[in-house]
Structure formats: C-alpha cells, structure tokens
Amino acid sequence: MPLELSHLLATPFLLLLVSGTDGRGLAATATTSSGDDGRHRFAYNGFAGANLTLDGAAAVTASGILMLTNGTIQQKGHAFHPSTVAFRGARSFSTTFVFAIFGQYIDLSSPGMGFFVTTSRSVLATALPGQFMGLLNATANANPDAHIFAVELDTLLNAECRDISSNHVGVDLDSLVSRGAADAGYYDDATGRFLNLSLISRKAMQVWADYDGDAAEVTVTMAPLGVPRPRTPLLRTAVDLSPVVRDAAAAYVGFSSATGILFARHMVLGWSFALDGPAPALDIPALPALPPSGPRTRSSKVLEVVLPVASAAAVLAVGVAGYVLVRRRLRYAEVREDWEAAFGPHRFSYKDLFQATKGFSDDNLLGTGGFGSVYKGALRPARRRDEAVVEVAVKRVSHESRQGMKEFIAEVVSMRRLRHRNLVQLLGYCRRKGQLLLVYDYMPNGSLDRHLYGDRHGHRLEWPRRFHVIRGVASALSYLHEDWEQVVVHRDVKASNVLLDDHMNGRLGDFGLARLYDHGSDARTTHVVGTMGYLAPELGHTGRATPATDVFAFGAFLLEVACGRRPVAEEKEGDGDSRRRVVLVDWVAERWRQGSITDALDVRVAGRLSDADLDQVALVLKLGLLCSHPLPSARPTMRQVMQYLDGDALLPADLLPPAYLSSTTMLMAERMYSTHFLNENNVTTTSTSVGAISDLSGGGR
Incomplete structure (x- = not known):
C-alpha cells in the first residue's frame, strides 16, 4: 500500500491525561473493580465481569477483551473505571496496559485508541471520531484550556502536528504536537540494540508510563507482550502536570477509541494503575487471547479497488490545491524587507x-x-x-x-x-x-x-x-x-x-x-x-x-x-x-x-x-x-x-x-x-515623471 495513503488512513494510539474544569464528573459508577485496595491501585487481568461504564461502540467480549470499537466506521467508544481517583495535585502515578489494533490491512489503520484521565466528561462528550480518537475536537485541540497530557503511540505522519514518522511515540501537553518523540520500539537489555515495533502489527504489546511528580518528568517504555520491561526507557521528557491535574481533583480513568473511513477493532487485554507507587504487575498468562487475525473480509477486497481510485483522486486534489495556492501566492506576492x-x-x-x-x-x-x-x-x-x-x-x-x-x-x-x-x-x-x-x-x-x-x-x-x-x-x-x-x-x-x-x-x-x-x-x-x-x-x-x-x-x-x-x-x-x-x-x-x-x-x-x-x-x-x-x-x-x-x-x-x-x-x-x-x-502638453x-x-x- 502506498506510504502516502497510509499517512492518510493510519492515526495515533494515545495515552492521555485530561483535566476539565467544570467538575461535572461521570455519574453513578462507584462500584469498585476487582483488585482495588482502596489506595487508588487496581488491576484488570481481562475484563470479564468487570463493572466498567461503557458508551458509544465500546463493549466487553465473552472472552474478557475490552473492545473499544466494533468494526463500524466513524464511531467512538469510551470505557471508564467505575470509581474516581483523587490526584490532589500533580501526584506521581504509574500505569501499564496491554493493547492490540486489528485493522483491515497489516499496514493500514483506522484512528487509534488512548488511555485517559479526566475530571470532566464534557471533554469526551464533545469529542469527535476520526483523527481525534474520541478525545478532542478541532476547538479543544491545541487549546491550553483543554488541559491535556498525552503519551501517544502514533501511526500517522501528520505535518500539522510536526510528527517525526508514521510509527512513533510522543509526549504531548495541551495538544497533539509532541513535546518529545521517538520511533516506536524498545532497547534490548542484552545487546543494547534498538528494535523497531509496528504499532499496527495486530500483535499484543505492553506499554508502561510513569510520571514523577517531584521531578516533573515522564518516562515511557514499551515491548512485545511477554518481554520483561526494558531497563532503558524509550522516551524521557520533562513535563509539568500541575496545571493539568489540580488539587483535590476527582478524576475518572479509562480508555477511548474511534474509527474513521476504515473500520478497525481496538482491544485492551489488561490494565493496571496506581498513584504514588508502581502499577501492579499484570498476570500475562491470565490475559484473554487475541482472536486470530484470519483472512481479510470481503469488504477489504472491495477496498482493493476503491483505495487506488481514492488515492489517485487524493493526489489529483492535492495537486490542484497546490496549483491554486501557488498561483494565489504569486498573484498577491509582495516585496518586504x-x-x-x-x-x-x-x-x-x-x-x-x-x-x-x-x-x-x-x-x-x-x-x-x-x-x-x-x-x-x-x-x-x-x-x-x-x-x-x-x-x-x-x-x-x-x-x-x-x-x-x-x-x-x-x-x-x-x-x-x-x-x-x-x-x-x-x-x-x-x-x-x-x-x-x-x-x-x-x-x-x-x-x-x-x-x-x-x-x-x-x-x-x-x-x-x-x-x-x-x-x-x-x-x-x-x-x-x-x-x-x-x-x-x-x-x-x-x-x-x-x-x-x-x-x-x-x-x-x-x-x-x-x-x-x-x-x-x-x-x-x-x-x-x-x-x-x-x-x-x-x-x-x-x-x-x-x-x-x-x-x-x-x-x-x-x-x-x-x-x-x-x-x-x-x-x-x-x-x-x-x-x-x-x-x-x-x-x-x-x-x-x-x-x-x-x-x-x-x-x-x-x-x-x-x-x-x-x-x-x-x-x-x-x-x-x-x-x-x-x-x-x-x-x-x-x-x-x-x-x-x-x-x-x-x-x-x-x-x-x-x-x-x-x-x-x-x-x-x-x-x-x-x-x-x-x-x-x-504638442506642448507635458507631465512629470510622477x-x-x-x-x-x-x-x-
């Protein structure tokens, strides 16, 4: 598949921390999930029987997989942990989760998914599917009042966001323009070599994200499922979260996902979280198994015809738009020193x-x-x-x-x-x-x-x-x-x-x-x-x-x-x-x-x-x-x-x-x-040179 088309269709997978200001929290989901010890620590080794609050396209399968999207296009889905978490300022936190993205193609993805923390459901209620992944909209993106912290696993090379590649990890604050970024992958403990990972490989991967409130620093590490957490983090970035997580803030934590013009299934197999300490380790053997990737559906065969046509049309449209813009710029060009x-x-x-x-x-x-x-x-x-x-x-x-x-x-x-x-x-x-x-x-x-x-x-x-x-x-x-x-x-x-x-x-x-x-x-x-x-x-x-x-x-x-x-x-x-x-x-x-x-x-x-x-x-x-x-x-x-x-x-x-x-x-x-x-x-009529x-x-x- 052409790289340009993958840029258009593949979008980020984000780990987000969002803070609102209106205090209108999520309603009536106070049931404590399995493993909660009352100190804002919990772990889900699969989600069968979990008392999550779901909206949109989100659902839990019989095998215990949290399926944020169900394969329909232009949809968004949210899943919330049932009780709030009291951050009380920019306290340190740790989280880890296992995810996988199943698209129609191994090298193409619908818009991604993200882990979030929010004090206001209105942020998500007004979010859009597609490139915003059900987390933001055009007005909230790049708006300092949105109070967004994110660790993104991005599958889209977006020039507006100044992305470094179409397969990278970035740390964001208040917008999807990363404060720091690195290509997706991990450092092998034995050799020290950097090994690439494809975020849309349909394989399960584990992410660890930790915030040190005293040092105001975020570290992100990832590895294939079953590989122990690497000692060398993938990314370390200085970020002050005090404007995002405010004193005595009661926040909801969960996941969000969305689809665009291609359908996809965004899955979470396990998840743990903790304040002021390391997140509980997940029981990897107890996690539900991923469904087989299997042959592509009949609709994907249709796309084999549609996508080349759409790609050619997109290239033509870009060319025409470029010509119009260049001509317009030349028409109105000025000399400025x-x-x-x-x-x-x-x-x-x-x-x-x-x-x-x-x-x-x-x-x-x-x-x-x-x-x-x-x-x-x-x-x-x-x-x-x-x-x-x-x-x-x-x-x-x-x-x-x-x-x-x-x-x-x-x-x-x-x-x-x-x-x-x-x-x-x-x-x-x-x-x-x-x-x-x-x-x-x-x-x-x-x-x-x-x-x-x-x-x-x-x-x-x-x-x-x-x-x-x-x-x-x-x-x-x-x-x-x-x-x-x-x-x-x-x-x-x-x-x-x-x-x-x-x-x-x-x-x-x-x-x-x-x-x-x-x-x-x-x-x-x-x-x-x-x-x-x-x-x-x-x-x-x-x-x-x-x-x-x-x-x-x-x-x-x-x-x-x-x-x-x-x-x-x-x-x-x-x-x-x-x-x-x-x-x-x-x-x-x-x-x-x-x-x-x-x-x-x-x-x-x-x-x-x-x-x-x-x-x-x-x-x-x-x-x-x-x-x-x-x-x-x-x-x-x-x-x-x-x-x-x-x-x-x-x-x-x-x-x-x-x-x-x-x-x-x-x-x-x-x-x-x-x-x-x-x-x-x-004739004697004259004029000056002016x-x-x-x-x-x-x-x-």
Missing part, C-alpha cells in the same frame, strides 16, 4: 488593493501619467467588516532600482503625517517586484486642469470658485513651507496636480514625491524635476529645489487659472501652417503694458464680473507676475502671498509691468522646450 518593519502601520497589503480595484481593471482606471497609472478602489476597513467602504485612489508606479528606496519610503511615511484641508491625504503604500503602489484619498470631482481646458464635466469655473481654489492651494503651500515641523518643497505645483473634492475645494497633491525621479526617467521631462512652464530659471543651473522655486511655479499656476491658458503653448500664426510659441507670463505682461491687465482674464468668465471681482482678478494676475520674478529673492514667500490674497497686505506700490520677463523666460523656455518637450506634432496627480480623481472619465 526587514527595514520596512518600522513602517508597518502605513503599509497596505497587495491583496487588499488588488481586490479593492477589482484586479486593477480597466473599468477602474482613472488615468495615466508619465510614470504610472491610477485606479479607483473601494477599501473595506480591516477591523470591522460591517463598516462602510472607503474610496481611495491607488497609483501604481514602476520602480526597478532599489537605490534610495528606503529613504523614499521613509519620506512617503513622513508625508502621511501631513494634515491640511487643502492637501490630498496620502494614506500609505505597498511594494511589489518592479512596482510601488501609493494610496490616496479619492477626489470625486477630478483635477482642476480638466475643468479649465474641457467642458466634458459640465462645470465652467466661475471666478469666485477659481479664486477659492487659488486661495486653498496658497494655504496648502504656506503650510508645507512654514507651518509644518519640517520644510516640504512640493517641486511640481501646477493645475493638473490640484484636485477638487466633493465640495469643489482645491487640494494640492503629489507633494514630496519628486524623489521618485531617482528610480527612473521620463522622456517628456527635463533632468530638473518639474514641468515646462513652471520651472524657475535658477533650476537650470543649480538644480536645487527651494520654497522660492515653488513660489515661481505657483505664479505660473495663478496666471493659468485666471487666464485659462497653459504656461507655454503653441498657437497658429495667421492663416498659414506656421506656429509660434507663447509664454503665458510674457503674454499677461504685454496686456498690462497695453493698459488693462484684466484683458488677460479667461473669456469664459469675462464680462460677467463686478468691479470688486475685477479688482480681485487684477490682484491675482499681478501677484502671478510678482511670483514669476526671475530673481528668487524678489519673489514673495507663501505667507506673504496669503496676506496679499486675504487683503491683509497690499502689493508693492512700485510694481510695474515687468519688461525683463520677455527675454528671461523666453530664453529658458526656448532651450528647455526645444530640447525635451516637443513631440512629432509640436505622473499627473489628476490621475487620482474620477473626473473626466
């Missing part, structure tokens, strides 16, 4: 994000940027499954290099602590091979640039709403530069990185993520982090981002929102095919030099404004030009910008249309634009 343990609370599992985005399906795709794609997701809180789902945006970014990843994750986690009503909240991250996933709050109304340059959303931004958005972004930048515990330089302030929440409030996103350029590059970006039209002139030769470079980009943003035009654009010139490049800063400055700066206002909102609104438009346009000054020291701080927007301070009285802007900004635009940003169609933050929203889809 030791240094990430400190960031654990900020990390999402890939499985949760995969399920939240429906497998990153195209239906959940919000948009793509220069360095990744963004998907809408619905996350259910991990702690309480009945809570409402939380809508999130998951940005999936490619990263191949490990260089700087630790520092980048630290920065991501640091940014997660930023809290401002005009910042998109970064919730956390996840890592996979070649991918980094960033999780944000979901912004249902999309990005500002989609509202500025398209009517698909059905929203035309009126001036009051535009000013409200401008002030919100300014407040967010002031917080990043001056009000948080560290200075945070955004590096990529622009309309596509401003999102609108459900109340159309502007929120600045993708803050602090420009470090991602360390792990890749984008053909549509400069080596300097940022986007054409928003880059301060000093970045071209210093490459160092500062709060002043954010102010320059904010100036371009002010003009973009007010004018509804991109910072750098291509326009047709005349009726021909020629095109000219228009820099928005110079275009607004020219309108101011011509006498009316408000002529630069977006035509979609012009003509419908009050005088107060026009004054506000002029303030925003002039402030945009002031922030766009080529000298960093001449630009205002974001705190000053807030004062100008709130009317708490006035713009400099000597502020004039800046004639310097044309030559400076045009030269910078000419060099960077022609080198990095023109494509085959001379990707447009508008991807984090659902607007426009």
